Amino acid sequence: MRVPMIAGNWKMNTTVSQAVALVNEMRHELNEIGNIDKVVCPPFISLSAVGELIKGSSIKLGAQDMYFEERGAYTGEISPLMLAELCELVIIGHSERRQYFNETGEIVNRKVLAALRVGLKPILCIGERLDENEAGRTAEVVTGQLRSSLVGISDLNGLVIAYEPVWAIGTGKAATGDWANETIGLIRRNLAELYGKEIAQRVRILYGGSVTAANTSEFISQSEIDGALVGGASLKSSEFLSIVKQTSEIRG
Numbered sequence: 001m002r003v004p005m006i007a008g009n010w011k012m013n014t015t016v017s018q019a020v021a022l023v024n025e026m027r028h029e030l031n032e033i034g035n036i037d038k039v040v041c042p043p044f045i046s047l048s049a050v051g052e053l054i055k056g057s058s059i060k061l062g063a064q065d066m067y068f069e070e071r072g073a074y075t076g077e078i079s080p081l082m083l084a085e086l087c088e089l090v091i092i093g094h095s096e097r098r099q100y101f102n103e104t105g106e107i108v109n110r111k112v113l114a115a116l117r118v119g120l121k122p123i124l125c126i127g128e129r130l131d132e133n134e135a136g137r138t139a140e141v142v143t144g145q146l147r148s149s150l151v152g153i154s155d156l157n158g159l160v161i162a163y164e165p166v167w168a169i170g171t172g173k174a175a176t177g178d179w180a181n182e183t184i185g186l187i188r189r190n191l192a193e194l195y196g197k198e199i200a201q202r203v204r205i206l207y208g209g210s211v212t213a214a215n216t217s218e219f220i221s222q223s224e225i226d227g228a229l230v231g232g233a234s235l236k237s238s239e240f241l242s243i244v245k246q247t248s249e250i251r252g
């Protein structure tokens with residue numbers, strides 16, 4: 001009943017012309033794949049150009065971050081209102097933002113609130129670091145991040161969650177399907193406690209961390225996993241297309 005989603009997080013890769021070339025390579029084929037939400041998240045400066053190329057198609061556009069204020073003297077920042085004009089989704093709280101740019105749970109919460117206020121759909125990222133995982137603290141960390149991100153949010157409509165264990169991101173060491181499924185199940189149980197079972201069953205929860213065409217089926221065939229947030233593999237059109245196609249076939 002939950003429509004699967006595959007989102008490509010291009011991170012700080014591609015110039016505008018490279019972004020245009022990448023989306024041109026895959027947009028026609030991507031457009032044809034049904035029963036699934038397909039999202040590309042290029043860097044801010046390519047949102048307009050990519051948006052023009054996928055206009056009228058079934059491909060959705062997402063940003064990788066945003067500031068929580070709507071306007072004002074915040075040199076260099078991008079506001080929710082600016083994004084709302086261009087795209088439908090926005091990644092919030094990615095572990096790289098938390099790790100390199102000191103984003104706290106409170107900042108992530110403010111961003112989620114700000115995105116929902118202007119009708120942007122947040123892809124909220126949560127996940128434990130390697131040391132936390134090895135110390136057996138995954139459930140505690142993931143629960144804490146989830147709950148702090150959702151303070152003051154009564155309506156989860158549009159919200160997507162991505163479970164991205166930090167140790168699996170960009171390392172080539174993906175989590176196992178069983179591990180991701182179990183942790184995503186825990187996230188869903190937390191949502192049920194906070195918002196009731198029915199709403200929890202409606203929220204899409206993705207897995208992210210070294211997803212490739214070769215391991216997609218391991219994740220997508222799991223009952224709790226609704227898709228993937230893909231980093232490196234989303235920069236190769238053939239690889240991304242294969243991930244999307246497999247997901248559509250397994251879940252369609």
Ligand code: 13P
Binds near residue numbers: 009164169171229233
């Ligand atoms: P990789 O797929 O490159 O591991 O990145 C995952 C990620 O961080 C997506 O947001």
